[in-house]
Amino acid sequence: MESRYFLSPLAGYTHLAFRQVVRELGGLGLATTDLVLANQLSHKSRKSMELIATNAADRPLSVQIYGGVNEELVRAARWLEDQGYEGIDLNMGCPMAKITGNGGGARLMCDVDNASRAVSAVIEAVAIPVTVKMRLGWDREHITAPMLARAFEQLGVAAITIHGRTRQQGFHGNVQLEGIRETVAAVQRIPVIGNGDVRTVADAIAMRRITGCAAVAIGRGALMDPWIFHRLQRVNMGDSSVWEPPAEAQIEFLERHFRLMLQQHGEAMSCLMFRKFAAWNGARLGIPEDLEDRLRRFESEAEFGEIVEQIRQRHGERKNPRPTAEVRVPNGPVERW
Numbered sequence: 649m650e651s652r653y654f655l656s657p658l659a660g661y662t663h664l665a666f667r668q669v670v671r672e673l674g675g676l677g678l679a680t681t682d683l684v685l686a687n688q689l690s691h692k693s694r695k696s697m698e699l700i701a702t703n704a705a706d707r708p709l710s711v712q713i714y715g716g717v718n719e720e721l722v723r724a725a726r727w728l729e730d731q732g733y734e735g736i737d738l739n740m741g742c743p744m745a746k747i748t749g750n751g752g753g754a755r756l757m758c759d760v761d762n763a764s765r766a767v768s769a770v771i772e773a774v775a776i777p778v779t780v781k782m783r784l785g786w787d788r789e790h791i792t793a794p795m796l797a798r799a800f801e802q803l804g805v806a807a808i809t810i811h812g813r814t815r816q817q818g819f820h821g822n823v824q825l826e827g828i829r830e831t832v833a834a835v836q837r838i839p840v841i842g843n844g845d846v847r848t849v850a851d852a853i854a855m856r857r858i859t860g861c862a863a864v865a866i867g868r869g870a871l872m873d874p875w876i877f878h879r880l881q882r883v884n885m886g887d888s889s890v891w892e893p894p895a896e897a898q899i900e901f902l903e904r905h906f907r908l909m910l911q912q913h914g915e916a917m918s919c920l921m922f923r924k925f926a927a928w929n930g931a932r933l934g935i936p937e938d939l940e941d942r943l944r945r946f947e948s949e950a951e952f953g954e955i956v957e958q959i960r961q962r963h964g965e966r967k968n969p970r971p972t973a974e975v976r977v978p979n980g981p982v983e984r985w
């Protein structure tokens with residue numbers, strides 16, 4: 649793996665266009681698709697095909713699947729392998745009711761036998777690496793990650809990603825690095841990938857130092873600062889000077905991301921999908937608040953072009969340096985993000 653810094657899956661965001669545009673900035677190792685319901689994959693539903701769309705530049709890539717029925721997980725995993733995908737990530741971390749209600753996501757962490765059966769069935773069905781993404785456990789009284797990680801290692805998983813929160817925490821409270829460290833200590837050989845609240849180069853380095861994890865997965869931090877992997881790459885190469893992307897590179901990023909989206913999703917859908925990003929990356933891209941607001945509502949490619957022209961002229965005229973999403977997110981239920 650070229651880099652130890654990975655892109656954590658963010659449903660609704662980490663589709664091909666975003667993965668590709670971030671890869672082009674440099675420094676990103678493994679990326680993972682948004683979570684895909686195994687059953688929908690087997691039926692090749694349009695949504696699932698969009699989620700797993702990829703190209704030669706989008707490597708290394710793992711496809712994240714979930715579901716409460718082992719046969720469906722197996723069928724989806726085999727199909728992905730046949731199609732040439734190189735890795736499968738099983739989601740055991742999602743806290744959302746619609747996912748756990750299916751017996752998938754974090755619900756699997758409550759039942760070691762059941763979870764082991766699911767993992768084992770998929771590993772036996774395919775030759776490509778199978779990884780697991782999970783939380784520390786269901787709640788504070790049930791911290792199951794270290795025990796599960798050990799069990800999954802015996803079954804042959806290639807790596808484990810731990811989001812250092814419990815299901816009960818949702819996205820609240822602090823990430824518990826100690827819990828990740830215990831999981832690192834619980835396994836013998838396989839890499840553990842630490843995840844949660846990494847927003848800066850210093851956070852990523854602290855995650856590795858404190859937990860001993862082999863790699864770090866970054867989700868929202870990459871939405872807020874798409875250059876985070878590039879920054880880490882610079883530091884790894886011995887350059888610890890303060891660096892910011894030039895204004896024109898920031899605007900190019902915005903345009904390139906939208907253009908890549910248009911290629912895959914067409915105009916109407918791209919406008920809808922792109923709007924969500926502005927609240928996350930508007931601050932980092934130096935977009936004045938009123939123009940960020942317009943980016944959250946624009947309805948056509950032409951309007952996008954017009955807004956970008958204004959951003960070019962007024963780049964940096966932003967008053968609040970905090971991302972709008974960060975200000976709003978912690979108070980709202982994750983379903984509404």
Ligand SMILES: Cc1cc2nc3c(=O)[nH]c(=O)nc-3n(C[C@H](O)[C@H](O)[C@H](O)COP(=O)(O)O)c2cc1C
Pocket residue numbers: 656657658659660681682683712739741742781811843844845846865866867868869985
């Ligand atoms: C909007 C959103 C969507 C997410 N979608 C997924 C997903 O599809 N699969 C998954 O394993 N985790 C998902 N997560 C969890 C993230 O991958 C990650 O574990 C979590 O956000 C903590 O890391 P971060 O602080 O770097 O974002 C999602 C999180 C958010 C905020």
